[in-house]
Amino acid sequence: MKKIDIYKKLRSSGLRPTKQRVEIAKFLFEREKTFHFTVESLNKLLTKKINSKFALATIYNTVHSFKAAGHLSEVEVRGNKTYFDTNVSNHHHFYDSETSELIDIDASDIVIQKIPKAPNGKKIKNVEVFINLKN
Amino acid sequence: MKKIDIYKKLRSSGLRPTKQRVEIAKFLFEREKTFHFTVESLNKLLTKKINSKFALATIYNTVHSFKAAGHLSEVEVRGNKTYFDTNVSNHHHFYDSETSELIDIDASDIVIQKIPKAPNGKKIKNVEVFINLKN
DNA sequence: TTTTCACTTTAGAATTATTATAAACTAGAA
DNA sequence: TTCTAGTTTATAATAATTCTAAAGTGAAAA
Numbered sequence: 387m388k389k390i391d392i393y394k395k396l397r398s399s400g401l402r403p404t405k406q407r408v409e410i411a412k413f414l415f416e417r418e419k420t421f422h423f424t425v426e427s428l429n430k431l432l433t434k435k436i437n438s439k440f441a442l443a444t445i446y447n448t449v450h451s452f453k454a455a456g457h458l459s460e461v462e463v464r465g466n467k468t469y470f471d472t473n474v475s476n477h478h479h480f481y482d483s484e485t486s487e488l489i490d491i492d493a494s495d496i497v498i499q500k501i502p503k504a505p506n507g508k509k510i511k512n513v514e515v516f517i518n519l520k521n
Numbered sequence: 522m523k524k525i526d527i528y529k530k531l532r533s534s535g536l537r538p539t540k541q542r543v544e545i546a547k548f549l550f551e552r553e554k555t556f557h558f559t560v561e562s563l564n565k566l567l568t569k570k571i572n573s574k575f576a577l578a579t580i581y582n583t584v585h586s587f588k589a590a591g592h593l594s595e596v597e598v599r600g601n602k603t604y605f606d607t608n609v610s611n612h613h614h615f616y617d618s619e620t621s622e623l624i625d626i627d628a629s630d631i632v633i634q635k636i637p638k639a640p641n642g643k644k645i646k647n648v649e650v651f652i653n654l655k656n
Numbered sequence: 657t658t659t660t661c662a663c664t665t666t667a668g669a670a671t672t673a674t675t676a677t678a679a680a681c682t683a684g685a686a
Numbered sequence: 687t688t689c690t691a692g693t694t695t696a697t698a699a700t701a702a703t704t705c706t707a708a709a710g711t712g713a714a715a716a
Contacts, residue, residue, distance in 0.1 A: 402683060404693060425673080441695045446674070462651070464597040466673065466703080480640065489640060497635035502626055504654055505615065511655040516597070519639055520646040537712060539664060560702080576666045581703070601674080601702065 392416075399455035406440050410448050415457070420473035422461070422488040425449060428470075461488060462514075478515040491517070527551075534590035541575050545583050550592070555608035557596070557623040560584060563605075596623060597649075613650040626652070 392411045396403040413432060414421060423431070429445050449470060452458045461469040463481060469488060478496050480489040496515050504510050527546045531538040548567060549556060558566070564580050584605060587593045596604040598616060604623060613626040631650050639645050 462597050462599040495637040499634040500632035502630045508654040511653040514651040516649040518646040519643040
């Protein structure tokens, strides 16, 4: 993804392309594979990659802006930290609690045959499958 | 569940039946339906029910002991707080983000037809399905 | 029954993740 | 170039949880 595309991506979602947002967006979206991270891990990786350091609050702000804009999804994982995923399509996850690692599973790789009705006046928003791993 | 059974339950899992543990166990396990709670909600409910108040650390200690003994399971839910469930059998959940409410789904009510293989040297520990609800 | 001690409880401090605040900064329109 | 709303930043505040160390207590042994 070129710099111009990053700018477009930000602008089209109402986010002013600031230096920080562009750097973080480049880091997150210029990759082949999907990327899973926490704010802490992202902060460490960014500090290592670029010489300048951003305020932690900026990482939080940016990640939340990206999520609100639909460029990141949040993954619920047992534990204290919040995980984010650059894969925003409907999909599922393996979770390896030994390494705290998430691995994407394509939506088409899980087929559910039987599913219960939503209770009372509710509707089903989406279905998330977690496959927990062991050694 | 009678007091004698609570004592058995605690003893058989290596937990000394202290006043606090017995009270909390009675509150959690003397019910028909499964019960979902956070440490905060449990603390509030306990304070209301019994006139004496336990230290918050005791609630944490006890809940974690019960979990380690297999009497409670932990449910991953998007958000900051940790949810526990008195249903320790293999099952799934509806999650209503509007009310932060969890509802059990019996394992037999969800049938998965196709599932991917575990990566590299890993094995599947268990599969958890979350059905997120909307209005 | 009394003694003893490892296990528990407790209050409060410490830690960790996250959000709020308010001042300084900046992208980009005018 | 100026102006301003939106952004970044350092720091404080909050919230959930864990740690600590002293006081308390089941229950085994004497």
